[in-house]
Amino acid sequence: MSATYYTRRWPELANCTLVKGLDEQGRSKQGFCAGCGAALTGRRIVWCSDACMELVFGNHRWQYARAIVLREARNRCAFCGGWAYEVDHIEPARGRHGEFSCIHHRTNLRALCHRCHKARTAEQRATDASRARRARREAAEREGQRRREMQPRLAI
Numbered sequence: 666m667s668a669t670y671y672t673r674r675w676p677e678l679a680n681c682t683l684v685k686g687l688d689e690q691g692r693s694k695q696g697f698c699a700g701c702g703a704a705l706t707g708r709r710i711v712w713c714s715d716a717c718m719e720l721v722f723g724n725h726r727w728q729y730a731r732a733i734v735l736r737e738a739r740n741r742c743a744f745c746g747g748w749a750y751e752v753d754h755i756e757p758a759r760g761r762h763g764e765f766s767c768i769h770h771r772t773n774l775r776a777l778c779h780r781c782h783k784a785r786t787a788e789q790r791a792t793d794a795s796r797a798r799r800a801r802r803e804a805a806e807r808e809g810q811r812r813r814e815m816q817p818r819l820a821i
């Protein structure tokens with residue numbers, strides 16, 4: 666029988682630099698903290714302390730991480746110092762907000778005011794659009810080259 670305690674399958678966390686208590690399938694060992702990997706004492710089953718729970722949830726679950734970032738920033742915008750009530754992903758989350766993911770590490774988050782966040786999002790969209798245009802152009806060039814190479818050129 667396996668001695669692992671299945672908290673939940675979090676495969677992405679196995680490669681996380683913050684979490685030490687999970688194996689490569691995202692499982693914690695029975696009797697050891699899922700956050701820091703230390704042996705559990707007393708009646709603890711998953712976490713050795715609330716700090717370890719906060720380490721995992723506060724860096725991987727968007728709603729937790731977001732609330733902590735705003736609290737730690739004391740609602741100050743990282744750009745202009747104004748009143749911040751929005752949180753921005755430095756490396757964009759691209760639809761992963763609902764997922765348990767390392768994209769929500771607090772080092773990847775910053776508190777922003779509505780105006781700075783809007784400007785930042787617009788800038789990100791422009792970058793994404795120009796990247797997509799470049800990718801399409803490069804694909805078309807490759808396809809053109811492929812066709813040229815497939816043309817039999819016989820010197821008769």
Ligand SMILES: [Zn+2]
Pocket residue numbers: 698699700701702703712713714717
């Ligand atoms: Zn711990």
Ligand SMILES: [Zn+2]
Pocket residue numbers: 742743744745746747777778779780781782
């Ligand atoms: Zn601002």
Ligand SMILES: [Zn+2]
Pocket residue numbers: 678681682683684724725766767770
């Ligand atoms: Zn992580």
